[in-house]
Amino acid sequence: MRIQRILAPTAALGCLLTLAACEGGGQASPPGTGASASPAAAEGPLAEAQRHMRQFTSCEDLSTKADDPRMPGGDFPRIGQWSVTEVGVCSDKPEKGDIVIAVPKDMKQFQEGYKRYVKDRIAGGDGAYGLDSRVLIGKGFVAFPTATKTAMKLVRSDLRVLACNPTARVPEGYKRDKPLVEHCSLSDFVEAEDGSGSPNFETPQDPSGDGSKLGQPKTGSLGLPRAGSIAELRKLVGNSLDCGKNFSTDPEAVAIESIDYQPVIKGNALEWGVTGRALCGQPAGERRAHDLSWLDTVGDMKKLQTKAKAAQQADLKDDGKLKATASLLLVGENIAVETNSPSSRFGLYQLQFLYLNCTPGFSAPSGYRLEKSQVEGCVLTNYEPDHPLG
Incomplete structure (x- = not known):
C-alpha cells in the first residue's frame, strides 16, 4: 500500500519542541562547556530516565537548570503543564543533538494534553504538525530527542513514538502499542521528512510496468536460470x-x-x-x-x-x-x-x-x-x- 500525503510547502515538520534544530539533527544551542548534572538531577526520576536511555544512546551532562541553553524554548514541556513535575535535558554528543526529559505525574493526562495541542495546531492551519513526532513515551518519563538518529536508537528500547496527527500512519513491520488516549498511536516507527528516519516498507518499490524506469527491460524478464536438482x-x-x-x-x-x-x-x-x-x-x-x-x-x-x-x-x-x-x-x-x-x-x-x-x-x-x-x-x-x- 502506498502511503500518500499532501503537505503544504510551509507545513511544520512535526517538531515536538520549538528547538532551533529539532528536525535537522542538530542541537538547539551548544550546551555549556563542562556542564555537569545539577543537584536536582543527580538522583530521582530524571536520573533513572538518563540511566535507562544510556543503554541505547548517549545522554550526558544532565541538567535541570532553567538557564541551560539546551532547555526547550517552545510551548512544552513545562513544569505544571499536562501534570509534568520535572524537566531536564542531556546531550547526545555523537549525534550532535539533545534530549529533553519530562516526568509527568499522570501519563494519561500528559498524552491527552499533547493530543489537544496537536489538534489546536492543526486547527490553526498547521495541518502537518506532529507527522514527524519526537515525543517518545517511556515508563514514567517522556523523551524529546532533537536528532532523528537519537530517536532511532531510543525506539530500539521500550520507548515508543506518540503520534496524534490523524493522518499519521504506522507502516507494516513496526510495533504498535496501545496509547492511553484514543486516535493516537504508539510505535517504534520514526518518521522524518528528509527520509532519514525508519524505512517505510509499505512504499511500493516495484518498477513501473511500462518500462520507463532506468534499468527495467521494456518487456517482461530478460530470463533467469533454472536447474532440476x-x-x-x-x-x-x-x-x-x-x-x-x-x-x-x-x-x-x-x-x-x-x-x-x-x-x-x-x-x-x-x-x-x-x-x-x-x-x-x-x-x-x-x-x-x-x-x-x-x-x-x-x-x-x-x-x-x-x-x-x-x-x-x-x-x-x-x-x-x-x-x-x-x-x-x-x-x-x-x-x-x-x-x-x-x-x-x-x-x-x-x-x-x-x-x-x-x-x-x-x-x-x-x-x-x-x-x-x-x-x-x-x-x-x-x-x-x-x-x-x-
Missing part, C-alpha cells in the same frame, strides 16, 4: 562458488553458520518454500569456517521471497543497512543462492541470477537489470550500490 545447481554455479571439494547436503552441515557467514534462510527450510538445500564452503575445523554459501532448490518462490523480504526488513530496520556478514539472496526461476561474497555474486550475475532487494527507494542506473519480484516492495536486480559491476 541440487546436483544441477551445483554444476551450474561451480565456477562462482567453492562447491568442488567443499560441498554437503547433510542437514547438520547445511545448518552450519558462523559470525562471518550468515544465511538468509533460518529455521525449517520447508517453511521458506525450499525443497532442497546444500552447503558450499569449508565449515569450521582446524581453522574458522570460510567461504560459506548455500544452494537452494525452490518449490514456492513467492513464499521464499516473502520470508526473505521480512528478514531483510528486520535487518534494515535498525539503521537502514544490512549486516556486513549477512548473505544476499540471489534467485533464479526455481533455484536460489545465499552468499555474502561480492566476488561470488559477480559470477552469479553473469549466470543471470538476480538479487532480491527490498530496500525502500532503491533504483538501478541505466545498464543494470531491474525486474519485478514476486512480492510487493522488492525488486530483482544485479546492481549493488556498494559493489557495482565493473
Whole structure:
C-alpha cells in the first residue's frame, strides 16, 4: 500500500519542541562547556530516565537548570503543564543533538494534553504538525530527542513514538502499542521528512510496468536460470562458488553458520518454500569456517521471497543497512543462492541470477537489470550500490 500525503510547502515538520534544530539533527544551542548534572538531577526520576536511555544512546551532562541553553524554548514541556513535575535535558554528543526529559505525574493526562495541542495546531492551519513526532513515551518519563538518529536508537528500547496527527500512519513491520488516549498511536516507527528516519516498507518499490524506469527491460524478464536438482545447481554455479571439494547436503552441515557467514534462510527450510538445500564452503575445523554459501532448490518462490523480504526488513530496520556478514539472496526461476561474497555474486550475475532487494527507494542506473519480484516492495536486480559491476 502506498502511503500518500499532501503537505503544504510551509507545513511544520512535526517538531515536538520549538528547538532551533529539532528536525535537522542538530542541537538547539551548544550546551555549556563542562556542564555537569545539577543537584536536582543527580538522583530521582530524571536520573533513572538518563540511566535507562544510556543503554541505547548517549545522554550526558544532565541538567535541570532553567538557564541551560539546551532547555526547550517552545510551548512544552513545562513544569505544571499536562501534570509534568520535572524537566531536564542531556546531550547526545555523537549525534550532535539533545534530549529533553519530562516526568509527568499522570501519563494519561500528559498524552491527552499533547493530543489537544496537536489538534489546536492543526486547527490553526498547521495541518502537518506532529507527522514527524519526537515525543517518545517511556515508563514514567517522556523523551524529546532533537536528532532523528537519537530517536532511532531510543525506539530500539521500550520507548515508543506518540503520534496524534490523524493522518499519521504506522507502516507494516513496526510495533504498535496501545496509547492511553484514543486516535493516537504508539510505535517504534520514526518518521522524518528528509527520509532519514525508519524505512517505510509499505512504499511500493516495484518498477513501473511500462518500462520507463532506468534499468527495467521494456518487456517482461530478460530470463533467469533454472536447474532440476541440487546436483544441477551445483554444476551450474561451480565456477562462482567453492562447491568442488567443499560441498554437503547433510542437514547438520547445511545448518552450519558462523559470525562471518550468515544465511538468509533460518529455521525449517520447508517453511521458506525450499525443497532442497546444500552447503558450499569449508565449515569450521582446524581453522574458522570460510567461504560459506548455500544452494537452494525452490518449490514456492513467492513464499521464499516473502520470508526473505521480512528478514531483510528486520535487518534494515535498525539503521537502514544490512549486516556486513549477512548473505544476499540471489534467485533464479526455481533455484536460489545465499552468499555474502561480492566476488561470488559477480559470477552469479553473469549466470543471470538476480538479487532480491527490498530496500525502500532503491533504483538501478541505466545498464543494470531491474525486474519485478514476486512480492510487493522488492525488486530483482544485479546492481549493488556498494559493489557495482565493473
